[in-house]
Amino acid sequence: MVIHCCLIMRIHLFFVLFSVLSLHVSSQPPKFYFIPVNMTWTTAQTYCRQHYTDLATINDQTDVSEIVKVVPKDMQSKYIWIGLYKTDAGAPWIWSDQSSFTFRWWASGQPNNYNGKQFCASTCTDGFWCDEDCSVEYTSICHKEIKTQIVRVEIKSSQNVNDPEVKKEILKKIEQKLNEKGFPENATLSWTNQSDGNVFQKKVQKNDTTDQTCH
Structure with missing residues (x-):
């Protein structure tokens, strides 16, 4: 099973805390x-x-x-x-x-x-x-059987979450969390890029806090 994740997450440094906003499962x-x-x-x-x-x-x-x-x-x-x-x-x-x-x-x-x-x-x-x-x-x-799950979550961070090393660390933390929930051993976790080539997109809140999201 291959799992591609489009993630919107809340993080502080490399501490990952996220909630699933949407989940889409399809079969190949x-x-x-x-x-x-x-x-x-x-x-x-x-x-x-x-x-x-x-x-x-x-x-x-x-x-x-x-x-x-x-x-x-x-x-x-x-x-x-x-x-x-x-x-x-x-x-x-x-x-x-x-x-x-x-x-x-x-x-x-x-x-x-x-x-x-x-x-x-x-x-x-x-x-x-x-x-x-x-x-x-x-x-x-x-x-x-090959199944793809697209997971959408939310991130808030002062870091550049599109930086390859930051994305790598976030993905590692996500995998640790999923493993605790019984994530299949033969599954693969990866990012899904947006049309601009980045995983995350920015949105500016009214309080000037920058959230970085993907859709």
Whole structure:
């Protein structure tokens, strides 16, 4: 998860005290990761959930193209686990992360449930899918959901908060505060620049106190 912060904050020297004025969360297309270790489908699912988000969910042809890009050329004609499965022969196909199964990209003649026990799906050639026995060990593809949170807060300071060293110190203090609140370890905190190239904009209050803000 990548977090970009547009911050309006109240500070004294490098002491950071801030309140959130607004919070916007948006999702970006997932990133796919090829896992070159042979595992059963269930083991691959567990691995992806521990290290990423889940086994790969494929929602459209763009996802198919992205997966083909991350798979090594010498593996693109081999079986590679994705997150599609069913619980038995008569059950519907579902994604491991419970996403709706609306997009289909089966290879010709697939799924065929060969030997009556092919309840897990893999990519088998150029991104197309085949059904396979879940107990067979293959490489796999995980996906990670990417979310962006834009946080708007307020700052009051006599310092130049657009100075790179000051911004660095403020960001460090913010991260410390967020970590105390359970900030994810794999998240990244960064500034969002305004149209003038600065993070903060100034506004003059009626009492002549200068607040430095961003929008």
